[in-house]
Amino acid sequence: MRIVRTLSLGLLLAGSSAYSQESLQKLYPVNFSQVAITDPFWKGRMQTVATATLDACILYTENKTGRIRNFEKAATRSGKHEGIYYDDSDVYKAIEAMAYSLKNNPNPAIEKKADEWISKIAAAQLPDGYLNTFYELTDLNKRWTDMEKHEDYCAGHLIEAAIAYHNTTGKRQLLDVATRFTEHIDSTFRRANRPWVSGHQEIELALMRLYHHTSERKYLELAQWFLEQRGKGHGKGVIWDQWKDPDYCQDRLPVKDQREITGHAVRAMYMYAGAADVAAVTNDAGYVKAMNSIWEDVVYRNMYITGGIGAQGTNEGFGLDYDLPNESAYCETCASVGMVFWNQRMNMLSGDSKYIDVLEKSLYNGALDGLSLSGDRFFYGNPLASQATHKRREWFGTACCPSNIARLVSSLGNYVYSHSANAAWVNLYIGSNVRIPMAKEALGLSMQTGYPWKGTTTISITEAPKQSCELRLRQPGWMKEPAPGDLYTYKGGTEGKIQVQLNGKPVDIRMEKGYAVIARKWKKGDVVEIATPMEVRMISSRPELKQNNDRVAIQYGPMVYCVEGADNGKHAWNFIVPSAPSFNVNYEPGLLGGVNTISFTAKGAAASADGQSLTTTQVPVKAIPYFAWNNRGADEMQVWLPTAFKQLKVNTTQQ
Amino acid sequence: MRIVRTLSLGLLLAGSSAYSQESLQKLYPVNFSQVAITDPFWKGRMQTVATATLDACILYTENKTGRIRNFEKAATRSGKHEGIYYDDSDVYKAIEAMAYSLKNNPNPAIEKKADEWISKIAAAQLPDGYLNTFYELTDLNKRWTDMEKHEDYCAGHLIEAAIAYHNTTGKRQLLDVATRFTEHIDSTFRRANRPWVSGHQEIELALMRLYHHTSERKYLELAQWFLEQRGKGHGKGVIWDQWKDPDYCQDRLPVKDQREITGHAVRAMYMYAGAADVAAVTNDAGYVKAMNSIWEDVVYRNMYITGGIGAQGTNEGFGLDYDLPNESAYCETCASVGMVFWNQRMNMLSGDSKYIDVLEKSLYNGALDGLSLSGDRFFYGNPLASQATHKRREWFGTACCPSNIARLVSSLGNYVYSHSANAAWVNLYIGSNVRIPMAKEALGLSMQTGYPWKGTTTISITEAPKQSCELRLRQPGWMKEPAPGDLYTYKGGTEGKIQVQLNGKPVDIRMEKGYAVIARKWKKGDVVEIATPMEVRMISSRPELKQNNDRVAIQYGPMVYCVEGADNGKHAWNFIVPSAPSFNVNYEPGLLGGVNTISFTAKGAAASADGQSLTTTQVPVKAIPYFAWNNRGADEMQVWLPTAFKQLKVNTTQQ
Known part of the structure; x- marks a missing residue:
């Protein structure tokens, strides 16, 4: 591994907010770059993504469609735009997936391809920072006139790609493009006090990543500004009207006043993920209150057993409470990816394992279903019943799902662990080696597991800090007795309880918000054995x-x-x-x-x-x-x- | 009935080609205006169309969509075009339906509405005769640049409406508009020797109606010219390309070289109806040879038992031979209407009842299914199985079907009888009174029938010519023993034979091409009783x-x-x-x-x-x-x- 590709532990700590202040955020992420996946179930999948899935993305992005050609043409402002106005975003998401994948599976050919694309993207950026091949190749005078046209959505995916590529390779070119475009957006809207409701949310969470990546407060302020644009009527007649209601794009009420899930599922997930990011930094309890209510509306009334959401094809989103048809279930792959994003953030705001229970459901079922075993076939929708009519496809006209599932799988390490001042949190049981930052030093862990096929996991301590610290082991939600209100319950079988042994002997555990807590001064070579027995439910x-x-x-x-x-x-x-x-x-x-x-x-x-x-x-x-x-x-x-x-x-x- | 509304028998005879010449055409139509429908099954339906269906057409044409507003705007060349580029055609088809309906169900309010629309249409016509609200309100420089944009298709429906309205009311304004537009088309293309393949056939049959209505030979020549444009490659890259094959629009081969049914069903039916019209006048056996082969391909390999055609939604048309799925059957209402048009013409070219057998199948099943009993709900597609998902709708974005079924039902009288030099042909058993032109005088008939529920029919002679003449009574196809090659056959039951009594006594009949022939010198008061016994097959x-x-x-x-x-x-x-x-x-x-x-x-x-x-x-x-x-x-x-x-x-x- 080249040295430039490793984030130092110090940098990682610097990137997080300080533990000491009274913060809404309880946990902090452990970046995938710190997590070496060794898991039999996942490692092969990540390699398949690194080869077959990325190859498919490259083939369709560059050859079979005009997505890269659009950037080439935009650089000279000549030629006809190919495809749909939001197609730039697929290029960015593919680069983001490449970046994650390169971290775990270095591949000079893929890196060269990414560099080549990035040069073309940079060449297409206008001197004022604007970058969108659709408007550059149609009528630039019309840019920023239609909130529905996904200019800011594409910018968001550019930012995410740029951060990922910078993290993996240390190369700044795309990051510079992204920050210039962000500067353009900030001066065009927020600083000019010009209203703008994003027609498809995404930029909020991207700006929050940019804030954490750069520690520049203006990006946080811009993310917050975008959230606060909603529910004030600015979108009327533009992103909603008499035919398409404001609930479709979550623009009926200000975000903090929202209490129910509505509309387009991916838009909603991306927005609430961004709102959670903002709340975690600003300690704005208004967002948390709104999201607690909305989360319950999703999980108790509108979520499939697969963790899939968005029952209806008509709005690619939510329908009536409890109306979850199986054969016609839409359950877009991207919406399940969005569930992973949002639930991780809700977990970090609360330290409650129930969010990881939902994340796990979406990850192993609704999201993973979107990717074929071969890695080069995809589902856009993921129904729960079929009369032999539903088929995986090589690509889609609107191609958001392939690169979305690719970037999720390649960055799987992001979701396994988290950390707080004095605790290492194990959220998912996925074989891996990790160094988790504690208050002063790091705790090194090596996890082996039979998951998802067998409920036995062993964690060995590979590096111990001098201070005592906690290991917090999530008790999976599927073990638990159903609670009142649960959409899905089981009958028969016995309620499972997580069992933990330390160095071969049973150890007393304290349960807290669904985590088994063991506090001790760890020694290198300590072995923790975890039993989460599986039975057919x-x-x-x-x-x-x-x-x-x-x-x-x-x-x-x-x-x-x-x-x-x-x-x-x-x-x-x-x-x-x-x-x-x-x-x-x-x-x-x-x-x-x-x-x-x-x-x-x-x-x-x-x-x-x-x-x-x-x-x-x-x-x-x-x-x-x-x-x-x-x-x-x-x-x-x-x-x-x-x-x-x-x-x-x-x-x-x-x- | 106002005198101006009655076509004289002389005019009717003059409109037909002379019997005496050796013509491909064996039979001639008896216009609906000569046929007073008294039938219990149909009369109520025609009244429903005259009220509920026309009201729905008016509501959606004028209020709920911008179809009439487009003409108002085009008159001043200001404002934005609403809807789709072929929407003018729906206005014309609605006027055509109104015209037929007014004949049988005079209604001053409907006539006033039609007059009002016609004034708006006339005002939108350009000085050079061109008339198309889409191009007039977008970019007139682009007119006649895209063969797919239905300019000639709309012109065809304008012509049909104009003739119908002239026939019913004697008013010439719309006819003058139509002939001016036709003159514009003729000079722009045929006389300028400029290739043009109609992207959606319709103008050919319309021009043939205009030829018969005016006896102006140039319209025949223009119809023929349009047919001859096809299959020469002019449509390549315009109405077909590497993604959409030339079979879709019947443009792979010249029409006379075509032997199989392909592509979009409505386009095909309209084209072959026009080709039959041309062949009937020009005696061009090339068209007949092509159509005989194509007709067999439709009826023996590609037609549903309902007379519906066009199994696939993807091309609104024909798929593979014998691939006729039931639940996903497309069977557009308009395609069944087209089957009625084409089969009537094939019958007139041949004197063979097998074409009326198919016409009857499509009329009573595939076409009539498109109209609700209430008259204000419609099917666009007519599948043969449903899991409770298929529903009639009030209207459609592409609204060809409502006005098409309306004009068919209102002009039902067109399909009951036909005539030749010395014979009156009874094609459909539908209660009605009629005067049928014979060589010199007319034969008056009054038909009462239990059809379609009971196979007993009585025809009384109400007016007898001096000369002997034939009455030809169709033996319905559903009575007959299946023939080899038939797609659908029955088992059990007895083969039916049409039985005829004259004035209470059995009469010898000669069967010829499916018709029972009785030749005699008829007397007023003669009564013919016809038994076509029905049994469950x-x-x-x-x-x-x-x-x-x-x-x-x-x-x-x-x-x-x-x-x-x-x-x-x-x-x-x-x-x-x-x-x-x-x-x-x-x-x-x-x-x-x-x-x-x-x-x-x-x-x-x-x-x-x-x-x-x-x-x-x-x-x-x-x-x-x-x-x-x-x-x-x-x-x-x-x-x-x-x-x-x-x-x-x-x-x-x-x-």
């Missing part, structure tokens, strides 16, 4: 969720399961789950890259040879993790499995 | 039509039946049809405006009270005519009913 939904009445879902550890035709004679809609099935969990190393399957005997209906009569029969059924479906062609699939013969549809040949 | 498809394997459809007379949830406890996908069901046909006057229903006992599957087991059971099923479905909300529906329990889908709550 049959999940039911609240009765208000009508689409799941008389249906159950199957979960094992963090993984939601589905039944896919490929394992079941092409059919997944032809059986019911009896009330007390006997489940057989079996790790199959050769299947779908190695997964636990869950087999059981269901009840089906058998037709006589002449097709004229029907009787109940036994049907062997094998379920696979949801994220792994549709890697063997288009098949029937269901997550929510019926438990009773009710209405029947005969002959699936009807199309 | 169970229809099977050719095995190549995989979607219908192990399925049957039910037909009774011209009506295709479906099973809809509304009559069957909300379900239509929960039973199989046994091999020899006992059908009970029952006329229900209070149901859906009065229809024959067909009841039978099917086999279903009954769940035990706890939903844990399943047995075969008896299910009473009631079927209704297909055209009448979805008049009671969104429900499950199937035309092709399964005959065997095969794969099952359990619990229809899955969405």
Whole structure:
């Protein structure tokens, strides 16, 4: 690893706000660059992203579409813009994914490609800092006239890419482009007191990253300014009107007055992530109050069991409470990525593990489903049932999802640990080596785990600070007894409790907000063994969720399961789950890259040879993790499995 | 009836080509204005169109969309064009429907509205004859630069409207506008020898109507010129390219070299209708040869049992031979209207009843389904199965279908009779009074019929010419034994034969191309009784039509039946049809405006009270005519009913 690529621990500490002040923020992130992933489940995926996914992004960004050509043309202000007005953002997100990936999987060819793109991007920037190929190639006089046209959204993704690339390579060119564009935006709007409601939120969280990266307070102020633009009517007739309501873009009320989740799911997630970032620094409890209410509205009334959100295709977003259709579920991949972003920040504001429970759900199910095992096929929407019609695709006209899932997986290290003044927090069980900054020194950990297939984890202390400090181990939400209000509950099975041994002996643990806390003066070579036993859970939904009445879902550890035709004679809609099935969990190393399957005997209906009569029969059924479906062609699939013969549809040949 | 509104018989005869010359055209139309519809089934529908449907067209054309405002703005060349570039055509089609309707249902308010619109249209015409609100309100320099932009398509509908309105009211203003625009087109293209391939055919058949209306040969020549533009490569890169193939718009080959049906269904139907019109006058057998082959390709490989065509939504048109999915069937209403147009012309070129068999199928099923019983709700697509998702709508962004079905129903009289030198042809059994021109005098008929519910018809002679002449009575195709190659065949039942009595006594008939011929010197008061006995037919498809394997459809007379949830406890996908069901046909006057229903006992599957087991059971099923479905909300529906329990889908709550 080249020295320029390693953030020093000191720099990392400097980047965080001081622990000492009374801050809303309870935890601080441990940057992915400090986390070496060794995990069998994830390491291969990250390598696939580093090769196949980035290759696909490059192929489509540069060759099969005009996204890079737009920058080339914009540099000379000649030629016709290709594609859609927000396509620049895909280039930036691809660079961001490359940057993360280069950190863990150095690759000179990818770095060269990124440098080449960055030169083209820099050449397309105007002297006044403005940078947007759509307006540069159509009519520059129209720039900043239509809040819906994603100029600031693209700027946000430019900023995120620039920071990531600077962190990984130490190269400043893109960061300079991004800060010049940010300066242009700041002077055009905030300092000129000119209203501007972002048509697609993203710049808020990006500016907060830039603030933390540079410690320049003006970026924090600009992020806050963007948030405060909303709900004042400036967007009327521009980003909403009589046909598209202001809830679509979260512009009906000021952010702090919002209490319910509405509208476009990705816009909402990005905005609340940015608001959480601002609140963490400004200690503005107004944002936290709003977001606590909105989070409950999402999680208790509007979230799929997969952690997917945004039930409706019509608005790419939220519909009515408890209206979560399965086959038509939209559940955009980007919205699940957004759930990861927002929930991490909510966890850092509260130190409460419930946010990581949701993050984990979205990560292992709703988000990961968006990426094929081969790394070069994608889902834009992630339904929970299919009649063999839904298929992964190589690319999309609106191509936000491929690079979004790529940047999430490549930066996975961001989500494993966090730290506070005197504690190292383990949020996700993912094999890795890490140095976590404590108040003065670092705590070094090496984690091995059977997760997500087996609930046994070992953490070895590889470096111990002189002072006593806490290790806080998250008890996964899927172990817990359901709480009142939960959308999804399980029956049967035993409530799990996290069990911890220290150096081979049981150790007393204190539970706090879902974390098992062990405080001690650690010694290098200490071994912590953690048991989070997995068992098959049959999940039911609240009765208000009508689409799941008389249906159950199957979960094992963090993984939601589905039944896919490929394992079941092409059919997944032809059986019911009896009330007390006997489940057989079996790790199959050769299947779908190695997964636990869950087999059981269901009840089906058998037709006589002449097709004229029907009787109940036994049907062997094998379920696979949801994220792994549709890697063997288009098949029937269901997550929510019926438990009773009710209405029947005969002959699936009807199309 | 005002005298100006009645075409004299002499004028009608003058409009037709002379019988005496050796012509490809065997039959000539009897204009709807000569046919007074008295039929219980149709008269009410025509009145509904005259009120509810025209009101809906007016509301949406004038108030809820900017279609009329576009003409107002174009008159002063100021303001912004609203809607889509082909929206002018909807105004013209609405006027055409008004004109037909006014003939049978005079209504001063409607006529006033039409006059008002016509003034606005006239005011928007440019001095050089050009008329298109889209280009007049965007950039007139771009007119006639993009063959795809429907300028000539709109002109065609203008011409049709103008003729209809002139026929009904005698008012010339719109006709003058249309002929000026036609003159502009003729001088811009044909006389300037400038290539132009119509991106959406329509002007060809319109020009032929203008030729027959005015007897001006230049219109025939221009129609012919438009047809001959195709298949020469002029459309390359304009109306087709590497993404959209030339088959889409029937521009791969010259029309006379075409042998297969391809592409967009409405474009194809309108073009072949125009080609038939040209061939009928020019006696060009090349067109007839091409169309005979294409017609077989449509009817034997690509037509639904409803007479609907264009299986695919992607191209609004034809897919692979024998690939006729039911639930996703596109079957645009306008394409069924086009089937009526084209098949009438093919019948006139041949004297063969097989074309009317298809016309009848499309009219009573695929086309009529497009219009709700209330007259103010429409289907754009007409699928043959639904999982309660397909719904009639009040209007559409692309609103071709409402006014198209309105003009078809209002001009129904056009399709009942035709005539040749010495014969009156009865094509459809629809109660009506008519005077049919014979060689010298007219034959007056009064028809009463139980059709489409009962196969008994009585025709009384109300006026007899001095010379002997033939009455030719079509034997409906649904009576006949299936022929080899037929897509749809029936098993069981007896082959029907048309039976005819004259003045109470059986009469010898000669069958010729599907018509029963009776030649005699008719006397006023002669009574012809015709029996075309209906029985329930169970229809099977050719095995190549995989979607219908192990399925049957039910037909009774011209009506295709479906099973809809509304009559069957909300379900239509929960039973199989046994091999020899006992059908009970029952006329229900209070149901859906009065229809024959067909009841039978099917086999279903009954769940035990706890939903844990399943047995075969008896299910009473009631079927209704297909055209009448979805008049009671969104429900499950199937035309092709399964005959065997095969794969099952359990619990229809899955969405």
